[in-house]
Amino acid sequence: MCLALPSLVTEILPADQAKVSLGGVIKTISLALVADVEPGDYVIVHVGYALTKVDPVEAEKTLALFAEMAETAS
Amino acid sequence: MFPEARLDVTLRVEAGRVAGVNIHSNRLVQASKLFAGRRPDEVTHLLPTLFALCGTAQVLAGLAAMERASGISTSSSQTPARQMLLLAETVTEHGLGLARDWPPLVGAEPDLAAARRLKLAMAAVRPALYPAGDWTRPGGGEVRPSLDALGKAVNEARAAVADILSADAEAVLADPDSFHLWHRSGNRPAARLIDEIMAPDLATFGRGPFLPMPEQGPAGLDARLDGDRDGAYLARPDSHGRVFETGPLARMSWHPAVTAQMGAFGAGLLARMVARLAELASSLQEMDQLVHALSDAPAPAACLVDGAGLGLVEAARGLLAHRVELESGRVKRYQILAPTEWNFHPEGPLARGLMGAPAGPELERRATLLALALDPCVACRVTVENADA
Numbered sequence: 001m002c003l004a005l006p007s008l009v010t011e012i013l014p015a016d017q018a019k020v021s022l023g024g025v026i027k028t029i030s031l032a033l034v035a036d037v038e039p040g041d042y043v044i045v046h047v048g049y050a051l052t053k054v055d056p057v058e059a060e061k062t063l064a065l066f067a068e069m070a071e072t073a074s
Numbered sequence: 075m076f077p078e079a080r081l082d083v084t085l086r087v088e089a090g091r092v093a094g095v096n097i098h099s100n101r102l103v104q105a106s107k108l109f110a111g112r113r114p115d116e117v118t119h120l121l122p123t124l125f126a127l128c129g130t131a132q133v134l135a136g137l138a139a140m141e142r143a144s145g146i147s148t149s150s151s152q153t154p155a156r157q158m159l160l161l162a163e164t165v166t167e168h169g170l171g172l173a174r175d176w177p178p179l180v181g182a183e184p185d186l187a188a189a190r191r192l193k194l195a196m197a198a199v200r201p202a203l204y205p206a207g208d209w210t211r212p213g214g215g216e217v218r219p220s221l222d223a224l225g226k227a228v229n230e231a232r233a234a235v236a237d238i239l240s241a242d243a244e245a246v247l248a249d250p251d252s253f254h255l256w257h258r259s260g261n262r263p264a265a266r267l268i269d270e271i272m273a274p275d276l277a278t279f280g281r282g283p284f285l286p287m288p289e290q291g292p293a294g295l296d297a298r299l300d301g302d303r304d305g306a307y308l309a310r311p312d313s314h315g316r317v318f319e320t321g322p323l324a325r326m327s328w329h330p331a332v333t334a335q336m337g338a339f340g341a342g343l344l345a346r347m348v349a350r351l352a353e354l355a356s357s358l359q360e361m362d363q364l365v366h367a368l369s370d371a372p373a374p375a376a377c378l379v380d381g382a383g384l385g386l387v388e389a390a391r392g393l394l395a396h397r398v399e400l401e402s403g404r405v406k407r408y409q410i411l412a413p414t415e416w417n418f419h420p421e422g423p424l425a426r427g428l429m430g431a432p433a434g435p436e437l438e439r440r441a442t443l444l445a446l447a448l449d450p451c452v453a454c455r456v457t458v459e460n461a462d463a
Contacts, residue, residue: 003079003105004126016186032186033170033193046126047453049174054123062123069108 005066006042006059007050020045079452081418085441087433087460095425097418101452103308106396109408114140114378114398117405118210127451130163130200131389132410133210135396138385140212143400144378151371152214154364155203158224160387161357161364162199165231166192167390167449168322168354173238175446177263180270185263188237195230198223203368213376219368228361235354239264243355247331247348268351271344271443277335280444281342282426285316286324287393287416296384299397299409308411310419319423320392320413321449322349329356342427343440346447378403389413391449417448424448433460 007020007027016032020043027045031037034050042059043050054062079101086094105124109117118136122129134156141148173189200209202223208215236242240261245252257269271277292298292313302308311317318324323341326332326349335345382399392413399407418424427444431437441456 003102004124004129030186033174033190035190035194044126051126058123062120065108065120065124069102069105 004044004062006054006062007045009037009039009041009043011039012037018050081450081452081454083424083441083445083454083456085428085437085456085458087437087458087462089462090433092428092431092433092437095428097420097425099418101414103415104305106408106410109405112405113403114212114400114405117408118212122210127167128163128389128391128394130159131387131394134160135385135387135394136398137210137212138387139383139396139398140378140400141383142385143381143383143398145381146213146376148214149371149374151217151369154367155217155219158203158361158364158368159200159209161361162196164357164390165354165361166196168350169235169238171350171449172264172354176267179443179446180263180266182263182266185238188234191237192231192234195227195234198227202227208373211373212378213374214371216373217368217371219370221365221368224365228358228365232358235358238262243351244359247352247355250334253331268347271347274339276440277339277344278342279431279440280427280447281340282423282429284341285318286327287318287320291386291393291395292318295395296397299384299395299411300382302409308409309415311411311415317419317422318416320416322346322353324392325388326352326356343444343447350449391451392416412451414451418450433462
């Protein structure tokens, strides 16, 4: 089971690539499998590919849930 | 925040053979603990947003567990609609494997255009079945199938798969000659990879004792999960000491193309790759047939009552089990057992297939291929430690 952490798209790069931020960590990922992504959108990333676009409200909720989980786990 | 989940497979080589297989996972198998105290409908709403690859299967397993716990039997219209949702995810996952993950293994670029085409086609299935978006509702949502949109989605997916393979998936697997002609043609990376793996030492690689997951799941699973207070079973499941293989090979061993490869080369690398291909083809076929079994159904008034229930779903990667305990309208306990925990168990099919494998410059690549054939839901890295060196 692979947990889906929503990442914030910060910059669209050439060749279907984008910069995303997840908890302050910046990564370059591929947007080749999703449509209509813009800076400010949240995406679910798996092994370097954005798989789905997530509604920002849902993304915030999920991130809050993960934060809660991180606290419980630590 | 969490580091990206990963599997690390370390092979210890002694006297020219793999003498030890260590599989380390940093996956959070107990994440579902967070569901305790929440409303059941809140949990099924959360599930698809929490899991990147198998969101649909997660919801369907959750619904099955909750409905079982409450003694709700869903209407006959829900069954084909839910099966259709599940197949759309299986087709997407297998297709992405073939289009995106297989080409780099033969030095080719991923076929992202076809992967995206397939993914978008299958994403149209959910709204075409449950236009109100209430498919995660315990008891079942309002099924109002658009047969036209579903037919188009399946046709589009079939065309995308034909593009990935350079031939119709069913036609490729129709008989041994067609299969042979297809992989010999080397027209697409998927064909080239299969052609390479047809070499006997690769085809048989990873052949260990084959213990397929029983169709209804392991006997006594509910009790094992119930008794798992510390989460040890969720991390390392077994059934009377046996660790089953789950996923395409366990499910598709009836398919003539799979039977043929298993007969010739055993349950190794080739059989597992062909099983995935066969499941992709048969899932598309099943979707075609299911379109005719769909009918309108209102969302029933379902009332969840206290109880415990186990829900099982055959997800793309294998058996997914959810167990829930409901009390006073809330989730008291929630457990998820995912297929990767069986296939990548320290004594599971990957480990069994790698033990005793001959060492050599090709070992790391072969082990990586085997891991990919067993299709973990997180990234997997193989390292070889040579005690002989």
